[in-house]
Amino acid sequence: MYAITIPEPGGPEKLVWQEVPDPVPGEGEVLIDVVASAVNxxxxxxxxxxxxxxxxxxxYPGLECAGRIAALGPGVTGWAVGDEVCALLAGGGYGEKVAVPxxxxxxxPEGVGLKQAAALPEVTCTVWSNVFMVAHLRPDETLLVHGGSSGIGTMAIQLAKALGAKVAVTAGSKEKLDFxxxxxxxxxxxxxxxxxVEEVRGATDGAGADxxxxxxxAKYLDRNVMALAANGRLAIIGMQGGTKGELNIGALLNKRGAVTATSLRARPVSExxxxxxxxREHVWPLIAAGKVRPIVDREIPMRDAATAHQVLEESGHIGKVLLTLE
Known part of the structure; x- marks a missing residue:
């Protein structure tokens, strides 16, 4: 098969579309013929x-994909060759085939095209696990989403609104905020x-974000704690503003607040x-009902992944950038 490889680290030009060995599904895995992946x-x-x-x-890079099941590994039940699926990956989405547990x-999901489904696994799993499974956002609480126009952000807005929460977002342009x-x-x-901090407090009668x-x-750590409401929960999922910050423990104690930091990629398969x-239980029915949808900025041929990386680095996109093979 062909896949995007990274012979040496560097800029987008270091991504190479080349022939590599086909993956083989192991125990409990399925092999997917990839139709599309997405850039994270x-x-x-x-x-x-x-x-x-x-x-x-x-x-190979690529943390999600959509496609058709090509083969079942030993011990797999509940799926059949030819099923149209999407999947959360630990890597390998930038290729023509990928093996996945x-x-x-x-x-x-019902109402979503096969290619567009590649925009769903990473954002839905990230948002649901952090905002609802860890931070336990409840109806009538306020969620603040940094980077509201990103793939994660657009999904967080929709899920929180569908479940009855108030949503505040940050973004860097009127176009993104309007979206x-x-x-x-x-x-x-x-x-x-x-x-x-001031805007969220002003919109919540001084309370802050739950x-x-x-x-x-790191860049937002101190101000995030300031923006938290009493019993607020800060869920950190990225390091775009640095890895080391100073935490005001006194302020956190006064608010009885909590700070968590998680990533999906390195979690055990069982988690x-x-x-x-x-x-699948909570989000897929919302998509089928039309309350939540994938937000796709553009589609780019997978062999041109370097262009897609440039798009993300320039941060002019809204939602997800897809890499396609069909």
């Missing part, structure tokens, strides 16, 4: 040499011009399977 920030970090795949995972495979508003966001903060979904890390099962 983690892929950019892997390309730069900062985020190696976990042991045993495919060396069966517990990380999802049917293509977030159209998805249901209640509070729009241009981080280039406004202080999100849950914050943060992709920035990923539990998250995928929860997404």
């Amino acid at each position: 920030r983690a892929d950019l970090m892997q390309r730069q040499g900062f985020y190696d795949p976990p042991p045993g995972a495919s060396p 069966a517990g990380q495979v999802l049917p293509v 977030c508003r159209d998805l249901g966001a209640d509070v729009l903060v241009n981080y280039r011009e406004q202080d999100f 849950v914050i979904l943060d992709n920035m890390g 990923k399977a539990a998250i995928v099962a929860a997404v």
Whole structure:
């Protein structure tokens, strides 16, 4: 098969489309003929040499895909060759075939095309696991989402609104904020011009955000704690603003707050399977009902993955950038 490889770390030009050995499904795995994958920030970090795949995972980038099941490994039940699916991966999505544990495979949800389904696994699993399984966002609470126009952000807005929460977002342009508003966001903060702490407090009668979904890390740590409501929960899922910050423990104690930091890629297969099962139970019906949908900015041929990485680095996109093979 052909796949995007990274012979040496560096810029987007280091991504190479070349022939590699076909993957073989092992015990409990399925083999998928990939139709589309999607680009995530983690892929950019892997390309730069900062985020190696976990042991045993495919060396090729790509944390999600959509396609058709080509073969079943030993012990797999519940799936058949030819089924149209999407999947959460530990790597390998930037290729024509990928092997994945069966517990990380999802049917293509009703009302979504096969290629567009590639935009769903990573964002739905990230948002559901962090915002609902860990931070326990409840109806009538306020969620603050940093990077509201990103793939993660657009999914977080939709899920939180569908389940009855108030949503505040940060983004860097009027176009992006307008898009977030159209998805249901209640509070729009241009981080280039406004202080999100003041804006969120002002929109909540001084209370603050009950849950914050943060992709920035160190740069926003202090202000995120300031923006938390009493008993607030800060869920950190990214490090775009650095890895080391100063935590005001006194402020956190006064708010009886909590800070968690999670990633999906390195979790054990059993934990990923539990998250995928929860997404299938809770999120897939919302998609089928038309309350939640994948947001796709553009489709780019997989062999041109370098162009897709440039798009993400320039941050002009809204939603997901797909890599397609059909």
